[in-house]
Amino acid sequence: MTGKGESRAAPARPAPIAVDTMGGDHAPAEIIAGAVAAVRDHGVRLVLVGQAPRIRRELDRFGISGEIPIVHAEEALDMAEGALASRRKPRSSVAIACHLIKQGRASALVSAGSTAGVVATARLRLKGQQGVLRPAIAVTLPTRPRPTVLLDAGATADVKPETLVQFAALGTAYAQIRLGMERPSVGLLSIGAEPAKGDKVTRNAHELLANGRHGLHFAGNVEGHDLLEGVVDVVVTDGFTGNVALKTMEGTVRMALAEVREAMTGSRTAKLGSFLQRRQFTDLRDRLDSETYGGGVLLGLNGTVVIAHGASQARAVTSACRLAHELAAGRIIERTRDQIAATRTPSRFGRLMHVDRDPAETSPDRPVDRPAAERPAEERPHDTATTPPDGADIASGRGEPPAP
Amino acid sequence: MTGKGESRAAPARPAPIAVDTMGGDHAPAEIIAGAVAAVRDHGVRLVLVGQAPRIRRELDRFGISGEIPIVHAEEALDMAEGALASRRKPRSSVAIACHLIKQGRASALVSAGSTAGVVATARLRLKGQQGVLRPAIAVTLPTRPRPTVLLDAGATADVKPETLVQFAALGTAYAQIRLGMERPSVGLLSIGAEPAKGDKVTRNAHELLANGRHGLHFAGNVEGHDLLEGVVDVVVTDGFTGNVALKTMEGTVRMALAEVREAMTGSRTAKLGSFLQRRQFTDLRDRLDSETYGGGVLLGLNGTVVIAHGASQARAVTSACRLAHELAAGRIIERTRDQIAATRTPSRFGRLMHVDRDPAETSPDRPVDRPAAERPAEERPHDTATTPPDGADIASGRGEPPAP
Numbered sequence: 166m167t168g169k170g171e172s173r174a175a176p177a178r179p180a181p182i183a184v185d186t187m188g189g190d191h192a193p194a195e196i197i198a199g200a201v202a203a204v205r206d207h208g209v210r211l212v213l214v215g216q217a218p219r220i221r222r223e224l225d226r227f228g229i230s231g232e233i234p235i236v237h238a239e240e241a242l243d244m245a246e247g248a249l250a251s252r253r254k255p256r257s258s259v260a261i262a263c264h265l266i267k268q269g270r271a272s273a274l275v276s277a278g279s280t281a282g283v284v285a286t287a288r289l290r291l292k293g294q295q296g297v298l299r300p301a302i303a304v305t306l307p308t309r310p311r312p313t314v315l316l317d318a319g320a321t322a323d324v325k326p327e328t329l330v331q332f333a334a335l336g337t338a339y340a341q342i343r344l345g346m347e348r349p350s351v352g353l354l355s356i357g358a359e360p361a362k363g364d365k366v367t368r369n370a371h372e373l374l375a376n377g378r379h380g381l382h383f384a385g386n387v388e389g390h391d392l393l394e395g396v397v398d399v400v401v402t403d404g405f406t407g408n409v410a411l412k413t414m415e416g417t418v419r420m421a422l423a424e425v426r427e428a429m430t431g432s433r434t435a436k437l438g439s440f441l442q443r444r445q446f447t448d449l450r451d452r453l454d455s456e457t458y459g460g461g462v463l464l465g466l467n468g469t470v471v472i473a474h475g476a477s478q479a480r481a482v483t484s485a486c487r488l489a490h491e492l493a494a495g496r497i498i499e500r501t502r503d504q505i506a507a508t509r510t511p512s513r514f515g516r517l518m519h520v521d522r523d524p525a526e527t528s529p530d531r532p533v534d535r536p537a538a539e540r541p542a543e544e545r546p547h548d549t550a551t552t553p554p555d556g557a558d559i560a561s562g563r564g565e566p567p568a569p
Numbered sequence: 570m571t572g573k574g575e576s577r578a579a580p581a582r583p584a585p586i587a588v589d590t591m592g593g594d595h596a597p598a599e600i601i602a603g604a605v606a607a608v609r610d611h612g613v614r615l616v617l618v619g620q621a622p623r624i625r626r627e628l629d630r631f632g633i634s635g636e637i638p639i640v641h642a643e644e645a646l647d648m649a650e651g652a653l654a655s656r657r658k659p660r661s662s663v664a665i666a667c668h669l670i671k672q673g674r675a676s677a678l679v680s681a682g683s684t685a686g687v688v689a690t691a692r693l694r695l696k697g698q699q700g701v702l703r704p705a706i707a708v709t710l711p712t713r714p715r716p717t718v719l720l721d722a723g724a725t726a727d728v729k730p731e732t733l734v735q736f737a738a739l740g741t742a743y744a745q746i747r748l749g750m751e752r753p754s755v756g757l758l759s760i761g762a763e764p765a766k767g768d769k770v771t772r773n774a775h776e777l778l779a780n781g782r783h784g785l786h787f788a789g790n791v792e793g794h795d796l797l798e799g800v801v802d803v804v805v806t807d808g809f810t811g812n813v814a815l816k817t818m819e820g821t822v823r824m825a826l827a828e829v830r831e832a833m834t835g836s837r838t839a840k841l842g843s844f845l846q847r848r849q850f851t852d853l854r855d856r857l858d859s860e861t862y863g864g865g866v867l868l869g870l871n872g873t874v875v876i877a878h879g880a881s882q883a884r885a886v887t888s889a890c891r892l893a894h895e896l897a898a899g900r901i902i903e904r905t906r907d908q909i910a911a912t913r914t915p916s917r918f919g920r921l922m923h924v925d926r927d928p929a930e931t932s933p934d935r936p937v938d939r940p941a942a943e944r945p946a947e948e949r950p951h952d953t954a955t956t957p958p959d960g961a962d963i964a965s966g967r968g969e970p971p972a973p
Binding site for chain 1: 810812813819
């Protein structure tokens with residue numbers, strides 16, 4: 166097994182993208198329709214995972230049975246299903262797709278399933294990349310003139326300062342591929358521009374990021390009102406704050422558009438205009454919705470997972486497949502590995518981050534999905550089987566009591 | 570001095586409201602104009618604090634010199650000035666106004682000055698209410714049909730679970746007076762409805778709030794997209810997350826209105842309507858801006874501070890004076906004290922919160938404004954001179970190393 170992680174995405178042509186046909190409000194019909202368009206119109210190589218007879222029936226409708234490989238999976242994660250599904254359903258379409266990535270038969274995964282269920286399954290099955298403390302979900306905010314990458318949008322609620330530095334590295338690698346930028350600028354989400362502003366973790370992360378030894382382009386603190394201003398290319402924060410900020414955006418867009426609509430229909434003169442603008446409003450809301458929450462990419466695992474919005478229709482699925490292909494072709498796994506290796510500067514305490522194993526210090530750094538007591542010992546998110554022995558124990562002690 | 574805190578606001582007619590005439594982008598002219606309107610049109614009793622000759626000149630213009638008492642203050646906090654101003658300017662108008670409150674000559678303070686400067690000065694001069702771990706800024710979100718109180722909007726970035734329970738108590742007392750509700754519902758801001766969602770502090774706060782022994786009406790977790798939906802009356806979170814959420818709302822409203830404006834002017838048919846709606850948009854933006862960030866009330870100190878928006882014009886100042894009067898008349902200090910006392914249930918560890926003095930545990934609970942190293946030992950936020958000796962040491966060790 167050793168060394169497999171390194172060679173997995175090395176071939177010139179990456180393995181196909183695994184598509185979870187069972188996840189999402191409109192699965193499997195819209196998922197498969199979107200996948201077919203990705204293959205036909207954009208030349209993306211796919212493998213469809215899910216109930217084979219059903220997938221075949223759908224493909225028949227497009228007249229391309231046999232052209233797209235199918236891998237059968239008996240179970241599916243429910244949309245309402247949370248993190249526990251990762252263990253309850255070891256043969257879910259998401260779990261099987263992860264297995265394909267581990268085997269090198271797929272290079273990334275696309276799913277429109279429940280975010281909590283997909284993240285938990287991917288963490289359990291793919292394990293963390295070597296040296297990565299915690300995974301993060303990157304979302305792309307619809308800023309202008311170019312988008313801003315925000316992470317973490319909810320994978321890791323409790324972080325250490327070093328985790329935020331790693332998120333900066335993951336976000337940089339992601340923005341390089343996604344936005345085509347050589348040296349994306351990184352902002353740290355806080356509550357004031359000054360380094361001394363913020364909570365303790367953020368202040369300490371600022372210190373680590375400001376020392377400049379990590380090779381990242383750190384641009385200082387940004388605030389909530391900067392998120393949609395495009396002032397930096399990547400915004401880094403913990404999964405709790407990031408998730409709250411993202412959902413606050415969603416809610417505020419809805420409220421603002423509702424208020425605008427009311428203001429518009431208030432004056433008689435405006436009614437004609439209002440009628441004509443209704444579709445534009447709906448488009449705007451959909452754009453803000455679909456381009457923000459739900460369209461996330463889980464980074465930091467031994468495999469990339471594109472989490473499409475649960476309400477995705479065919480077009481959104483096609484976009485997700487293209488993004489997954491783009492990330493695999495851009496060698497996101499290798500890029501993030503290199504960035505993470507480059508950020509292994511001595512921590513504030515003069516120790517190397519990756520040898521810091523003091524369990525007392527790492528206790529706040531627990532995963533978001535469920536309390537430690539519920540999680541069996543073998544589910545340690547970073548105890549990877551595919552990393553070499555000298556790297557395997559780097560993060561295995563983090564945030565978890567030792568296995569009995 | 571003992572007992573003074575208890576009797577301060579007890580008289581049937583509360584002492585006048587101290588108005589900082591020097592703080593704000595439009596100080597002193599608009600501040601004084603707003604204050605005059607509060608006196609004339611709403612019968613609010615005020616005392617104006619600031620440079621006396623200048624105040625007299627402004628009052629002359631309204632022809633009411635001599636009707637409103639003036640207390641001279643030589644210095645003013647700059648709008649750009651941060652927390653350090655609290656020590657650098659012991660004779661600032663805000664510091665003098667706090668002094669009036671301590672002497673019982675004023676019942677509350679209104680300032681449109683720099684939030685960081687006002688908060689730091691008030692913390693230093695007024696000290697924390699007996700038993701209160703940390704102060705919080707409450708803001709009123711423009712939800713419908715009735716507003717929602719969000720706290721903390723930025724006073725205390727690092728909290729303990731017990732601090733969040735106290736914020737729930739402060740917010741309940743505030744909503745009772747401000748919204749006239751007997752038993753306001755309280756939501757805990759998190760990243761999922763389930764109690765196990767969120768970061769460690771929030772999960773533990775959920776546990777404390779859910780045990781029901783505090784007499785509060787706890788309604789469970791709320792998420793970012795619920796903030797503007799009016800699903801609960803009070804939303805509780807730490808000052809870091811609250812500040813990020815609030816500023817994210819601000820930024821999102823601006824972005825959404827800019828997008829809407831662009832969408833509207835995109836079609837020729839819409840141009841007339843767009844012209845007519847421009848004022849409505851500006852009104853809407855102003856309403857969302859002024860009613861959210863900046864219009865905060867600092868709770869948990871031995872005196873109430875209404876922090877008006879820095880850009881406040883006369884009308885906003887009048888509203889702030891009326892709010893301060895309303896809170897003083899509603900005996901906010903006594904109400905919060907009672908609520909805090911009622912929430913002193915044994916903590917998760919079976920200890921009473923107010924005897925928990927382990928310095929190792931309290932280290933993350935540091936004030937937001939500047940690093941501990943910068944703050945002299947005598948500035949311990951809760952080492953109050955007016956509380957009885959058996960209460961005075963309750964919180965004095967919190968978040969600070971012992972005085973050398």
